[in-house]
Amino acid sequence: MSSNTIRGIRRKKSSLSEIKVAVLGSPGVGKTALTVRFLTKRYIGEYDHQAEMRYKHEVLVDGEPVLFEILDTCPKNEDELPQNETLNWADGCLLVYSITDRKSFNYVRRVKQALCDIPLALVGNKGDMVHLRQVSTEEGEILAKDFECYFSEVAAAEQVTQVAEAFHELCREVLSIRRKNKQSLLDRMLGGKSNVKAYARGKSDSALPKE
Numbered sequence: 001m002s003s004n005t006i007r008g009i010r011r012k013k014s015s016l017s018e019i020k021v022a023v024l025g026s027p028g029v030g031k032t033a034l035t036v037r038f039l040t041k042r043y044i045g046e047y048d049h050q051a052e053m054r055y056k057h058e059v060l061v062d063g064e065p066v067l068f069e070i071l072d073t074c075p076k077n078e079d080e081l082p083q084n085e086t087l088n089w090a091d092g093c094l095l096v097y098s099i100t101d102r103k104s105f106n107y108v109r110r111v112k113q114a115l116c117d118i119p120l121a122l123v124g125n126k127g128d129m130v131h132l133r134q135v136s137t138e139e140g141e142i143l144a145k146d147f148e149c150y151f152s153e154v155a156a157a158e159q160v161t162q163v164a165e166a167f168h169e170l171c172r173e174v175l176s177i178r179r180k181n182k183q184s185l186l187d188r189m190l191g192g193k194s195n196v197k198a199y200a201r202g203k204s205d206s207a208l209p210k211e
């Protein structure tokens with residue numbers, strides 16, 4: 001292997017972002033169906049698992065390699081909220097309800113109350129079952145506005161791209177917040193040295209306030 005090739009691989013590895021996503025929602029909303037769609041592009045109607053599952057999956061998001069670690073949670077009933085351990089572990093949460101189940105919509109509201117400041121994306125699944133709809137698109141949009149997060153109605157049973165897009169959007173949000181936190185840490189570290197701070201922000205001399 002040439003040294004160029006080795007350098008190429010090293011560069012790719014060092015630029016690989018890793019993000020941990022918890023998929024949250026009440027039983028039966030399609031958390032596993034969505035996760036498996038994203039991981040394999042396939043839809044399998046029935047899943048027989050009683051415990052939460054963790055997966056790793058590398059994909060390109062906007063041309064950049066990202067390693068997703070996905071926790072497909074498995075609450076036993078509508079009263080069981082995600083554990084602190086899960087919430088502390090995750091970089092971002094995909095909140096899932098079913099458009100055919102009003103209770104599942106109320107469940108994501110309750111989950112949100114238990115969350116601290118963490119990147120979110122909200123999806124209303126089972127979009128193919130409009131004849132059984134209990135939650136309107138507008139209600140989903142309003143809730144997402146309240147949560148200040150991405151929203152879409154999807155159908156794990158029928159869609160591939162739209163499902164992937166929800167995971168990608170959450171990833172973009174996590175990476176954007178990570179970049180902002182890094183920048184504000186840098187700003188705080190350099191805070192005492194006003195000259196350095198000004199240049200770090202990329203301002204030219206003429207753009208700086210006159211003292």
Ligand SMILES: Nc1nc2c(ncn2[C@@H]2O[C@H](COP(=O)(O)OP(=O)(O)OP(=O)(O)O)[C@@H](O)[C@H]2O)c(=O)[nH]1
Pocket residue numbers: 025026027028029030031032033034044045046047049073074075125126127128129154155156157158
């Ligand atoms: N029509 C339709 N059915 C779906 C869709 N997504 C999931 N389902 C069905 O809904 C049922 C529950 O799906 P799961 O993916 O097991 O739901 P879950 O949220 O992981 O459920 P728990 O593991 O019990 O928490 C299954 O019968 C799926 O086939 C969808 O987009 N449309």
